[in-house]
Amino acid sequence: MLKHYRELMSSIQNGDILPLYLFYGSEQVLMQEVVEELIKRLVPADSFNCLRFHCDETPIQAVVQEADSMPFMAERRLIIVENAFLFTGTKGTRVEHDLTSLEKYLEQPAPFSTVVFLVYADKLDERKKITKLAMKRAKVVSFHTLKEHECRDWIEKQVKKRRGRITPDAINRLILYVGTNLQLLQTEIDKLCLYTDESEVIDEDVVDLLAARTIEQDIFVFIDEVVRGRMERAIRLFYDLLKQKEAPVKLLFMITRQVRMMLQVKLYSQRGFAVQHIAGMIGAHPFVCKRAYEQARSYSLQQLESMLCELAEMDYKIKSGQIGDTEGVETFLLRLPQFLGSPPCHMGGAIRG
Structure with a gap:
């Protein structure tokens, strides 16, 4: 998708502008950028x-x-036609459209x-005849x-356009919170970018501080931190979720479900x-499955099986x-680094607070 978008933008920037364009799809942000x-x-x-x-x-x-x-005191006119449903199966109700006049215009x-x-x-x-003609x-x-990989690239370029800098982990965190909806x-x-000046880098902490999110997204990020073995962050999120009245048993169940998916994906891959x-x-949703595939790379099959046994116990x-x-749940989180071959995580008062 981004390839076609870039080619189109490049041709326009080089002055190769055509008399007729037909843009369609759900990604209106890119459409409006063109x-x-x-x-x-x-x-x-x-x-x-x-x-x-x-x-x-x-x-x-x-x-x-x-x-x-004819244009008024200029070389060209630009006509933008919003919601041009005439090229789809949708029927409008408000106005009568004479498609014959459009067909003649498309021809010349x-x-x-x-x-x-x-x-x-x-x-x-x-x-439809009008669509076939437009496509010609x-x-x-x-x-x-x-x-997702295109979305990462788009985020980085948008930040650069605003003279900012962002880390790859911050980009991943932003996608976890918001998804791939470009408008959001x-x-x-x-x-x-407003929060940070040009000398600062947008990192995960800044995204955690500012990004709008729901409790479901907080849980999703918590699970991601757990299976990546980043225990201090996971434990902080765990206590945040407890303050929001999330049941520890529910969080343990969701960790188990994710680890099970990681094991399935690893076996099939x-x-x-x-x-x-x-x-x-x-x-599973392809996005969720891809995330599990990436997470499972850090583990062997034996480690994932051992984690499932530990969770069941x-x-x-x-x-x-x-x-x-x-x-x-605290005990499991503190023991998890052992499955990655890391030193056990020690939970200090600063973390608990």
């Missing part, structure tokens, strides 16, 4: 020759009429106008949700199955009353 680049190149600070229309409000024949009109667009159709849908209806005459680009990420990046295929086999001790639930 539109902003077109505005910058064609009609900077020129409100007379940059027009926006919405297909729910304006008939397409009126848009065509504007596209056919005005040389002094650039028209951009924005379709906020994952698919075009390629059976316009530059058609899909804007779908970025893959953009808001968080703005916040992080060693047999040659791809992560995407494994996700379907074990009934601790669960039994808690439920049989041999140990308190909070103490049981």
Whole structure:
């Protein structure tokens, strides 16, 4: 996805601008970035020759009429058509659209106008005559949700654009909290860059301090810290979750579920199955499965099996009353580094506080 986006941006920045564009997909942030680049190149600070229309409000024949009109004291006009559902199977209800006028325009667009159709849908209806024609005459680009590695790259570039710096771990943490929704990420990046000046680096602590998150995301990050063996961070998060009234037994169950998934993914991957295929086999979301695959790299099969046995033993001790639930989870967390070959973690008062 990012490859096509970069190629498109590069061609626009080099002045290779076409008369017709059709953008579709769910990733509106990237779509709007391209539109902003077109505005910058064609009609900077020129409100007379940059027009926006919405297909729910304006008939397409009126848009065509504007596209056919000469620019006002300029070389080109830019026409942006929002929610151009005419190229999908969706039917509008507010206005009547004369598609014949659009078909004629697509066959012979005005040389002094650039028209951009924005379709906020994952698919075009390629059976429709108007869509087939647009795919022949316009530059058609899909804007779908970025893959995780693409999202990391996008975050780093957005921070650099704001003259900031961010660590790889901070990028991973931000994705854990927010996911790969670029609109939400953009808001968080703005916040992080405003908080830090150009001499500071955005690290995990800054992300933890500022990023908006839900208790479910806090739990997800807690589990990630546990299985990565970063016990001091995990223990701090554990006490934070206790303050939010999360039950220790629930947290122990979720650790167990993650370790079990790590074991399954490791077993299947060693047999040659791809992560995407494994996700379907074990009934997990591909993003979650990929995360488990990355986490499992730090462990051998024997270590993961031993961890599951330890978790089962601790669960039994808690439920049989041999140990308190909070103490049981603490004990497991303190012993976990042994599975990674690290020294045991010692829990000091500063951590508990």
